[in-house]
Amino acid sequence: MKLSKPKFWDRKGFSIFSILLIPLTILYYLLFIINKYLKKKFSIKFRDIKIICIGNIYLGGTGKTPLTIEIYKELSTKYKVSVLKKFNKKHLDEINLLKKTTNLICTNKRVQGVEKSLDNKDNFLILDDGYQDYSFKKDFSIVCINSDLQFGNKMLLPSGPLRESIDEIKNFKAAVINGEKNLNLEKFLLMYNENLKIFYSNYRLSNLEKLSNKDILAFSGIANNYKFFDLLKSKLNVKKTISFPDHYNYSEDELTKIVETSKKQNMTVVTTAKDFCRIDRFKDQITCIDAELYIENKHDLINCIIND
DSSP states (O other): OOOOOOGGGGSSSOOHHHHHTHHHHHHHHHHHHHHHHHHHHTOBOOOSSEEEEEEOSBSSOSOHHHHHHHHHHHHTTTSOEEEEEEOOGGGHHHHHHHHHHSOEEEESSHHHHHHHHHHTTOSEEEEESOTTOTTBOOSEEEEEEETTTTTTTSOBTTTSSBSSOGGGGGGOSEEEEESSOOHHHHHHHHHHOTTOEEEEEEEEEESOGGGTTSEEEEEEOSTTHHHHHHHHHTTSEEEEEEEOOTTOOOOHHHHHHHHHHHHHTTOEEEEEHHHHTTOOSOGGGEEEEEEEEEETTHHHHHHHHHHO
């Protein structure tokens, strides 16, 4: 069983729950800064390869994997590039998606992955997550931000959704905000890092033609299910939506219930590419919706990465 993130994480200001958790937050912070200090003290600087980190300080749901794939597509047209994802059994959906779309290196320790990339004689290595791994240095770090959630209540775990302090923004070279343009958010980011390059991204759905005249049952188990559903509703006749926690492993009973419900009500079942990777049965009865990440001024971002 997987739990959804607490709702109070994304409420502005303090809540009774975030206040009660402050002692644990202090403990988390102390352990984090001790670990960070020790790792940084012995941090490895790899030469002959440029390491790009697609990271965040908000726990999950900021679009790191789609951005990783898009940057890989662009760089790999001219350079030798690999993507590094640390192995995590809970994240097999992302690992499988990256295997299909990139030259993926997946290891138990990221340092091992960097060494494999060096053996491959790669020009660039893109980390999908791993900003908080201070055992080696990154050359160009990008912070991913959801324009709706931003930094939630701005508190550290477990009182809030932040892995580390917002002050860490000063060490990123670019930010990619997923969603609508937000000048207030831009000003907030530039307060911490006046040199930060800010870009925007949005998802665009494809392969929708065969669904245009159908009633849709949509389900997903990603960090921000509502964004997927809202995007679908803007293009299709969505009659029912079902939300699951991020990286959810669907049981056969759950999938059977979804498929049977769709048949009874004459609906077509759709889900995300990430969720489709987690489905073993019923793949012939569920449509995978492709969502491509569109980055505004994408070539400017790529040039920043190459020329920095």
